[in-house]
Amino acid sequence: MSHSRKFALAAVSLLAGVVLGHTSGQAQEVLRIGGVIYGNHSSVRAIKEVFVPEVEKNTGGRYTVEIYSNAELGGNAEIVQQTRNGTIFGAFVSSAWVTSYVPELGAGGLPFLFGSREDAFRTFDSDAADPVREAMREAGFEPLGFMELGFRHITTSSKFVTSPEDLAGMRIRLQANPVHMETFRLLGASPVQIDGGELFAALNQGVADGQENPYTVISMFKLDEAKQKYLSQTGHFYDILTFIGSKHILDKMSEADRNAILAAAQKATQLQREYAAEEEDDFRAALLEKGVEMKEITPEQRAAFQKTTAPLYDTVAEDLGEEFVDEFVATARGE
DSSP: OOHHHHHHHHHHHHHHHHHHSSTTSOOOEEEEEEOSSOTTSHHHHHIIIIIHHHHHHHTTTSEEEEEEOTTTTOOHHHHHHHHHHTSSSEEEEEGGGTTTTOGGGGGGGOTTOOSSHHHHHHHHTSGGGHHHHHHHHHTTEEEEEEEEEEEOEEEESSOOOOSGGGGTTOEEEEOSOHHHHHHHHHTTOEEEEOOGGGHHHHHHTTSOSEEEEOHHHHHHTTGGGGTOOEEEEOOOOEEEEEEEEEHHHHTTSOHHHHHHHHHHHHHHHHHHHHHHHHHHHHHHHHHHHTTOEEEEOOHHHHHHHHHHHTHHHHHHHHHHOHHHHHHHHHHHTTO
16 A cells, blocks of 8 residues: 555544544534523523533543523424434423423422422422422433522513402413413413513513513513513512433433433532522612512412412322322422
8 A cells, every 4th residue: 555545544534533523433422402591591601611521521522512592492392392302412491391291390380389499409309309300201301400490570561469469361471381370370360371582572562461580581581671670579489490301312322421411410400509599689689770670579468379379289289199299399398
């Protein structure tokens, strides 16, 4: 073989090694993760700072991660479906968008269930949430982590909401969570389901009179600029941000790579929870600086909301199983 021929083959071999990502001959795979929330959110930061480097390092470069935020891969419903069928590796979305596949997540969406974020984390990290994790896997998702989206508050364009009567006939935008939708029906509102990526336009055009979200989302999506000037600090739901992976993709991996990815996801989840706690006050302050008016409901007003929505606990227990829901609720309340 001529010298030039040997050189050409060596160059081709080197190029192949670069394309494959490592010299073992196994192609490097890119794990794509999508979300609707903006790129400076605590979830994106934690995934970028911990999950991305840990996956590449601990799989020996066999896997790398690409993050697509701000609905680059589609809306919430789309990226959840893409994760389920293995088109993308994963997603970070409100648990509301997974409940259509995993009804058990509805237990975590019960109104006025959690008194603090610590109560929520304790519950979702406990054995009481095992049925949720099992149901997620059966539906085609791997629960990579339960992150924080936060307590949800009501905003409107016209008034504060401090009683169920204030919601009578109001068109309130909600996520695709049956428990959330029924909660607001019980409160007298007319729920309107709109994807997060379309929320600003819908509020600005008057398709909905109001909406409910954590401070972070209200601020990052600039909903104050969509006529949402009144924020009632109801904290009616605590919203988990589900970090989900495609079970279809994970099941094809070696045990070592799969375990490395799951471990990296847990580290990212813990960091995100820390970031979320730190930034909540900052986002609240940012809304106040922009002129959003806020009012915290009193214990008596909260009790009125709780009384009106209490029947939903029995409904959810009938649908999901009393033993599961009773244990979940008891754990949430520290009983």
